Amino acid sequence: MNIASLLQQAAAAAAGAQQYPAAALYVVATPIGNLADLTLRAIQVLVQADAVACEDTRVSAALLRHLGLDKPLLAVHEHNEASAAQGVLARLAQGQRVAYVSDAGTPAISDPGAVLVAAVRAAGHRVMPIPGASSAVTALSAAGDTRTSGFNFVGFLPSKGAERKAAxxxxxxxxxAQVLFEAPHRVQTLAAELAQVVPQRLLSCCRELTKQFESIHTLPAAEFPAWLAEDAQRLRGEFVLVLHAAPPAAVEADEDAMPPEAERALRTLLAELPLKQAVSLAATLSGAPRNALYQRALALKAEG
Known part of the structure; x- marks a missing residue:
């Protein structure tokens, strides 16, 4: 018996008795590098699906072949998501089950899928999430950030210009904590920028997560550019970066103090927005007291 048959049998035994409603979109997380991370429930959904909508039909065809499956593939990617959603809706209206997968990880998280999900919900059909691999959560679990009680998912920063500077x-x-994605040909640029704006913050560089040459290294952001430059192999693969939470001294200031990060954010926002709006957004971004930010904003305006 081949591996595909064994996987289908295991999936049926573990998840076959569950309900799989018709006329529903199944949002299926797929492996981020290691095929063994595909869940048995995800396999059972793909077995049950009448069609598979996917970010790249070539990538998804290879995954289905691994599972011994042959399904109609519908291309739904960032360039056609709104129009392609109509084809998915037509199938759901016929009572079909449609699975949606991105190339890797959980759809609609820095990948296509959100537009499709919104269209399906608006049409009154069910959306069934099938959880699994997520590179952001995987990286956070290995970063060992003991200070943070939450995190902000950033994904890919804007590529250039004022938008990138503001980000x-x-x-x-x-x-x-902040979670960023970066491609290998741009990671050195990002490293230099992080070393400049947050030099003392710890950074976990997670490369090729779940794959054979996975590496996870934590160091101050100021040291990141030099560390990358020491070995050309460190520039290869896909990167997930976890910027650790700020040290307590930067976030536990007294009411009248102004953390440097809040000051920078406030100055940037005041240059583009009305005072009250700038203060409100700076408070949301930095966590600094609104009253202190307002008084500082008044002082900055007075300085001209």
Whole structure:
């Protein structure tokens, strides 16, 4: 008996007795590198599906072959998601089960899927999440950040210009952990930027998660560029970066103090927004007291 048959039998034994409503979209998390991370419930959903909508039909075809499955594939990616959703809706209206998968990980998290899900819900059909691998959560679990009580998912930063600069300033102002994605050809640029804006914050560099050459290394952001430059192999693969929560001294200031991150965010926002709006957004981003931010904003306006 081959591996595909064994997987289908195991999936049926573990999840076959569950309910799989018709006329529903199943949002299925797929492995981020290691095929063994596909859940038995996800396999059973793919067995039951009448069609599979996917980010890239070539990637999903390979996954289905691994499972011994042959299903109609519907291309639903970032360039056609709104129009392609109509084809999925037509199938759901016929009572079909449609699974949606991105190339890796959980759909609609820095991947296509959110537009499709919204369209399906708006049409009155059910959306069934099938949880599994997520590179953001995987990286956080191995970062060992003992300070944070939550995290902010950033994903990929804007590629350039004022939008990127504003995103980096906002990142520096956030006291909780931040999760970023980066491609290998841009990681050195991001490393230099993080070393400049948050030099003392700890950073966990997670590369090729769940794959054969997985590596996880934690160091101050100021040391990140030099560490990357020491070995060309460190520039290969896909990156998930966890910027650890700010040290207590930066977030437990007294009411009248102004953390440097909050000051930077406030100055940036005041240059573009009315005072009250800038203060409100700076308070949300930095966690600094609104009253202190308001008084500081007045002082900055007075300085001209």
């Amino acid at each position: 980096l300033q906002a990142l520096a102002a956030q006291p909780q």
